[in-house]
Amino acid sequence: MTKQCIFCDSPVNTREHAWPRWLIKLLNATQESRPMSLRRHDGTDAQWLAKNAPLRFKEVCATCNNEWMSDLESESIPIMTPMIRGEAITLNIKQQITVGAWATKCAMLFDAHDPGETFHDRLDCLHFRKSLTPSLDSTNIWLGRYNTSGSPRAFTEHRTLRTPLMRSGNLVKSHVHTMAFGFLVLQIVRFKRTVHESRAFKIHFQHVVNLPWDKLTVEIWPNAFELKAARWPPPLAFDDSIHHLQLLARRFGGDST
Numbered sequence: 312m313t314k315q316c317i318f319c320d321s322p323v324n325t326r327e328h329a330w331p332r333w334l335i336k337l338l339n340a341t342q343e344s345r346p347m348s349l350r351r352h353d354g355t356d357a358q359w360l361a362k363n364a365p366l367r368f369k370e371v372c373a374t375c376n377n378e379w380m381s382d383l384e385s386e387s388i389p390i391m392t393p394m395i396r397g398e399a400i401t402l403n404i405k406q407q408i409t410v411g412a413w414a415t416k417c418a419m420l421f422d423a424h425d426p427g428e429t430f431h432d433r434l435d436c437l438h439f440r441k442s443l444t445p446s447l448d449s450t451n452i453w454l455g456r457y458n459t460s461g462s463p464r465a466f467t468e469h470r471t472l473r474t475p476l477m478r479s480g481n482l483v484k485s486h487v488h489t490m491a492f493g494f495l496v497l498q499i500v501r502f503k504r505t506v507h508e509s510r511a512f513k514i515h516f517q518h519v520v521n522l523p524w525d526k527l528t529v530e531i532w533p534n535a536f537e538l539k540a541a542r543w544p545p546p547l548a549f550d551d552s553i554h555h556l557q558l559l560a561r562r563f564g565g566d567s568t
C-alpha cells in the first residue's frame with residue numbers, strides 16, 4: 312500500500328533527514344565527534360556518528376520536503392545557529408513562531424516515524440501544514456541552554472503520556488518531545504484536551520521532578536502569542552549532573568501509555 316505524506320494527500324516519495332543537513336554540518340564543525348542520540352518511543356536508545364549514518368525518515372512527499380519544509384529550515388538557520396553555538400539572543404515574536412514551527416515539525420516527524428500508536432492525528436498534521444504556527448490551544452514550547460560536556464552533541468527523546476494538570480489533577484494525553492543541539496535545548500509539549508478542561512489557551516502541567524524550571528527554561532509558545540520577546544539563554548543551564556537533560560525530558564512523567 313502506498314504510504315501517504317503526513318502533511319498532504321500525496322504519496323511518500325522521498326526520504327527526509329531527521330536532522331537537517333545544515334544542523335549536522337554545524338554540529339560537525341563546532342564540536343568534536345560525539346555521537347548523536349535518539350531515544351525512541353519504546354525507551355530504547357540509538358547512537359551513531361552523524362557523518363557516518365544520518366537518520367532519514369520516509370514520512371513526507373518531495374513537494375512538502377522541497378517547498379515549505381525547506382523554507383522553514385532556511386528561516387530557522389539564522390535564528391537557531393547562534394543558540395546552538397551558545398551566543399545570547401533575544402527572539403522577537405516572528406522568530407519564536409519560526410522556532411516553534413520547527414519544533415512542531417520535528418515532533419510530528421519523529422512521532423510518525425516510530426512504531427506504535429501516534430499521538431498526532433492526520434488533522435493535527437494538516438492543520439499545522441496550513442498554519443505553520445504551533446497550535447494555539449494545545450502546545451507549549453520552551454528553550455533552555457545545555458552546558459555540554461561529555462554527552463552526545465545531539466539529543467532527541469519523545470514520549471506519549473497521561474499528564475496531570477496543576478489545579479484539577481485531571482489527566483490529559485500529551486506528547487513530550489525534548490531535543491538538544493550543541494548549547495540549545497528545545498522542548499515541545501502537545502496535549503489533547505478533554506471536554507472537562509477549560510478552553511483557556513494556557514494550561515499548566517504538574518511536574519514530577521522539582522527543579523527551578525522557570526530559571527532553566529524560557530517559554531516561546533504561547534509566549535509569542537502574548538506578543539512578548541524571549542531572551543535566551545535563561546538564567547540557569549542544563550548539565551550532566553544536577554540539572555540533567557533527562558530530568559527535563561521526564562519532568563511531566565516518564566511512563567509510556
Ligand SMILES: [Zn+2]
Nearest residue numbers: 316319372375
Ligand atoms: Zn506532502
